[in-house]
Amino acid sequence: MAPYVELPWHRIHASLNWLPDGGERLLNACLQLNPSKRISANAAMLHGYFASLPPEIHLLKPTETIFTVLPPSVMRMVPLEC
Numbered sequence: 001m002a003p004y005v006e007l008p009w010h011r012i013h014a015s016l017n018w019l020p021d022g023g024e025r026l027l028n029a030c031l032q033l034n035p036s037k038r039i040s041a042n043a044a045m046l047h048g049y050f051a052s053l054p055p056e057i058h059l060l061k062p063t064e065t066i067f068t069v070l071p072p073s074v075m076r077m078v079p080l081e082c
Contacts, residue, residue: 029044045057056069057069
C-alpha cells in the first residue's frame with residue numbers, strides 16, 4: 001500500500017485553485033481528521049481569511065444568513081456551486 005501523500009487543493013478540484021494562502025490554511029484547519037486538532041466554528045470566523053467581511057457578520061441572529069449582510073460587490077464573488 002502506498003503511503004498517504006497530501007495533495008494541494010487545486011489538484012482536488014479546479015474550483016479550489018482560486019483560494020489564497022489564507023484560504024488554504026483555513027480549509028486545512030476545518031478539514032482536520034482528528035477533531036481535537038480541528039478549528040472551532042468561532043475561531044474559523046475570526047480567521048484572517050474573513051477579515052474583509054463586514055463586522056455585522058459576527059452578530060447574525062440564528063434566523064439570519066450571511067446573505068443579509070454582505071454587500072452586492074462581495075456576493076458577486078461568492079461561487080454559486082462547487
